[in-house]
Amino acid sequence: MAALRLRQFVTRHVGPIELAVAGGECVCIEGASGSGKTLLLRAIADLDPCRGEASLDGTSCASVPPPLWRRSVALVAAESQWWSERVGDHFEHGLDPVWLEQLALPVASLDWEVGRCSTGERQRLALLRSLMLGPAALLLDEPTASLDQDTTRRVEALLDDYRRQRQAAVLWVSHDAGQIGRVAQRRFILRDGRLEEGGSA
Amino acid sequence: MKAIVLAPVDLALAALLIVALAGLSRRMRLGIEGQLLSSAARSTIQLLLIGLVLKVLFDNAHLAWVALMAGVMIGVAGREVMVRQKLRFLGWWGFGLGSLAMFVSSFTVTVLALVLVIGSHPWYAPQYAIPLLGMILGNTMNGISLALDRLTQEALQKRQIIETRLALGQPCRQAISDSRREAIRVGLIPIINAMAAAGIVSLPGMMTGQILAGTPPVEAVKYQILVMFLIAGGTGFGTVVAVSLAARRLFDERQRLRIDRLRQPGS
Numbered sequence: 001m002a003a004l005r006l007r008q009f010v011t012r013h014v015g016p017i018e019l020a021v022a023g024g025e026c027v028c029i030e031g032a033s034g035s036g037k038t039l040l041l042r043a044i045a046d047l048d049p050c051r052g053e054a055s056l057d058g059t060s061c062a063s064v065p066p067p068l069w070r071r072s073v074a075l076v077a078a079e080s081q082w083w084s085e086r087v088g089d090h091f092e093h094g095l096d097p098v099w100l101e102q103l104a105l106p107v108a109s110l111d112w113e114v115g116r117c118s119t120g121e122r123q124r125l126a127l128l129r130s131l132m133l134g135p136a137a138l139l140l141d142e143p144t145a146s147l148d149q150d151t152t153r154r155v156e157a158l159l160d161d162y163r164r165q166r167q168a169a170v171l172w173v174s175h176d177a178g179q180i181g182r183v184a185q186r187r188f189i190l191r192d193g194r195l196e197e198g199g200s201a
Numbered sequence: 202m203k204a205i206v207l208a209p210v211d212l213a214l215a216a217l218l219i220v221a222l223a224g225l226s227r228r229m230r231l232g233i234e235g236q237l238l239s240s241a242a243r244s245t246i247q248l249l250l251i252g253l254v255l256k257v258l259f260d261n262a263h264l265a266w267v268a269l270m271a272g273v274m275i276g277v278a279g280r281e282v283m284v285r286q287k288l289r290f291l292g293w294w295g296f297g298l299g300s301l302a303m304f305v306s307s308f309t310v311t312v313l314a315l316v317l318v319i320g321s322h323p324w325y326a327p328q329y330a331i332p333l334l335g336m337i338l339g340n341t342m343n344g345i346s347l348a349l350d351r352l353t354q355e356a357l358q359k360r361q362i363i364e365t366r367l368a369l370g371q372p373c374r375q376a377i378s379d380s381r382r383e384a385i386r387v388g389l390i391p392i393i394n395a396m397a398a399a400g401i402v403s404l405p406g407m408m409t410g411q412i413l414a415g416t417p418p419v420e421a422v423k424y425q426i427l428v429m430f431l432i433a434g435g436t437g438f439g440t441v442v443a444v445s446l447a448a449r450r451l452f453d454e455r456q457r458l459r460i461d462r463l464r465q466p467g468s
Binding site: 042045046047048049062066067068070071074075076077079080081082083126129130133 | 364372379455
């Protein structure tokens with residue numbers, strides 16, 4: 001059971017925040033554009049300077065080498081980024097073909113050129129790229145923003161499986177009330193830099 | 202063969218070229234006559250002054266004086282590297298980065314050449330030390346400023362890619378490796394091109410000067426080859442040092458990309 005815990009957590013424009021996401025739990029955060037949802041996720045992944053404490057399973061972020069922390073607390077950014085031409089070059093640890101199939105992607109997609117993939121394909125591939133690290137906590141920044149309804153459901157199902165099987169803590173930023181209703185056990189609204197607990201789903 | 206000594210009149214004749222060019226610029230409304238004349242005047246005064254300084258230095262060949270001169274040259278070159286950056290590191294890093302890299306590379310290469318290759322007596326003999334250092338420094342300065350400029354621009358443009366790589370658990374060294382490689386390459390291209398074209402397309406300035414001053418061509422060529430290699434070594438190692446230091450400085454102790462450590466001059 002990996003629990004992600006924030007204590008007196010402060011970053012630019014956001015905080016102080018107290019939050020605990022249990023292992024196997026999915027917590028959704030919504031909030032107006034510019035309310036700092038992305039900044040919060042970035043700070044938890046230790047990509048931005050922050051004060052207070054973030055810990056995973058009782059191990060605080062500051063006591064772990066940054067690459068190790070980021071592999072166990074994986075941030076999946078809203079816009080996927082690629083640095084090599086071929087999709088497969090970005091998967092150091094290979095890719096589980098079952099997952100590809102679950103997201104309606106062919107096995108051959110590893111040989112695709114990144115430049116020829118659609119935004120939606122890239123978004124799904126980027127999600128799998130992070131999942132292949134086997135993170136204990138997931139920070140998802142609108143992971144289905146550029147997907148149609150069918151693929152959105154597939155992504156939700158895959159993430160649901162992953163969360164249950166690995167007992168992963170999931171922090172999910174979403175704008176879609178329907179989606180939040182489907183995936184979240186608890187939901188918060190980020191307003192004026194504070195988290196307010198929304199109605200239980 | 203004896204060098205033909207130039208009289209002031211000879212230089213004045215050459216200066217007429219500049220004046221004529223300034224006249225043409227005025228006539229064609231190019232608007233560069235002011236800059237042209239002032240920079241011609243500057244170079245005359247600066248070169249005359251350095252001639253005097255070198256004359257004094259040659260007559261008083263003390264290690265301390267040579268070291269002082271070398272220190273001033275490195276300081277000025279370090280400032281020049283900083284001034285040429287579109288994005289500068291905040292604080293002392295802006296100046297220190299280039300200066301340190303040039304100190305490490307140019308200085309070492311010059312001293313190595315003086316002691317091991319030329320073997321002048323004393324090894325710091327200013328007739329050899331200062332011109333050699335000057336030439337290596339000038340080229341290293343170019344390489345470093347090109348490379349640093351490319352590195353910081355890349356970091357800014359590829360910020361999201363670099364941060365994605367960090368988020369995937371890559372160490373910062375690996376996350377910025379593409380930009381670092383590109384920056385070092387850019388810094389080394391000028392000297393590689395210069396070596397490839399030397400003698401065919403261009404007669405390098407140093408060699409030309411020596412030949413004009415009466416040195417037999419083959420001797421001048423040997424010195425030119427030596428200088429080319431020294432320049433390539435100095436530029437290459439200096440660029441690697443500067444880019445590596447800068448690439449490290451772009452990240453903090455938690456390996457976060459810190460673009461806020463750069464600023465645009467004037468902002």
